[in-house]
Amino acid sequence: MAMPPGEPIEIPDEVCGPRVLLRPLRPEDAPAVWDAVEESRRHLSPWMPWVHDLRSADDERAVIDRMRASWTRREDLTVGIFDRTTGRYLGGSGLHRINWALRIFEIGYWIRATAEGRGYVTEAVQLLVRLAFDRLGANRVEIYVDPQNVRSRRVTERLGFVLEGTLRRFRAGTGGRPQDRHVFALIREDYLRLAWRGAHG
Numbered sequence: 295m296a297m298p299p300g301e302p303i304e305i306p307d308e309v310c311g312p313r314v315l316l317r318p319l320r321p322e323d324a325p326a327v328w329d330a331v332e333e334s335r336r337h338l339s340p341w342m343p344w345v346h347d348l349r350s351a352d353d354e355r356a357v358i359d360r361m362r363a364s365w366t367r368r369e370d371l372t373v374g375i376f377d378r379t380t381g382r383y384l385g386g387s388g389l390h391r392i393n394w395a396l397r398i399f400e401i402g403y404w405i406r407a408t409a410e411g412r413g414y415v416t417e418a419v420q421l422l423v424r425l426a427f428d429r430l431g432a433n434r435v436e437i438y439v440d441p442q443n444v445r446s447r448r449v450t451e452r453l454g455f456v457l458e459g460t461l462r463r464f465r466a467g468t469g470g471r472p473q474d475r476h477v478f479a480l481i482r483e484d485y486l487r488l489a490w491r492g493a494h495g
């Protein structure tokens with residue numbers, strides 16, 4: 295949903311945690327993203343239908359162009375997750391399906407296979423939750439998780455997201471068939487109570 299007119303919102307060019315940096319992708323990131331996807335096809339393909347359509351670094355360049363246009367229109371804020379020290383590309387995340395009128399944001403994420411299990415996603419989601427509530431006036435931040443996706447569910451639980459229910463046959467899975475999704479969310483009151491909110495990191 296487009297941003298309401300007359301309400302310019304500053305969105306920082308990058309946000310940093312202790313170990314990761316999040317920023318929108320640039321055309322020159324395409325080869326690094328392509329490498330990460332190639333390395334990760336087996337672990338991404340059950341959950342991320344788009345990997346099947348990505349066949350070259352040029353495809354990724356076109357995706358990045360579209361993401362940049364959506365960012366400019368404030369329709370979708372997709373970011374790359376980078377190692378803050380080395381600059382290595384680690385995966386993707388962002389604020390998606392934005393409803394600016396109600397200030398509702400959905401977070402999505404994936405991490406390259408060789409960076410899984412180190413807490414990078416948890417840190418990235420913390421940064422996006424803070425960005426949404428502290429700087430973008432969020433009322434609600436959601437994460438939709440396939441009921442089979444145990445690792446993704448653990449990210450939401452680690453961060454205090456509330457399981458609100460299961461939407462049946464709600465989203466296309468791989469193969470395009472509709473699948474169930476757990477909906478996890480934080481509303482502003484939940485966020486203000488989170489122990490990690492004020493902590494550094």
Ligand SMILES: CC(C)(COP(=O)(O)OP(=O)(O)OC[C@H]1O[C@@H](n2cnc3c(N)ncnc32)[C@H](O)[C@@H]1OP(=O)(O)O)[C@@H](O)C(=O)NCCC(=O)NCCS
Binds near residue numbers: 403405411449
């Ligand atoms: C879902 C997915 C993003 C989770 O990634 P992840 O690496 O497990 O998540 P985190 O970065 O938060 O890492 C958590 C793990 O790191 C460990 N860890 C190490 N250091 C840590 C730290 N400083 N902080 C938090 N966790 C840390 C945790 O103990 C946890 O270990 P566990 O795997 O044994 O439970 C990943 O599995 C993935 O990309 N899957 C495919 C795509 C996908 O399913 N996306 C989600 C769609 S909804």
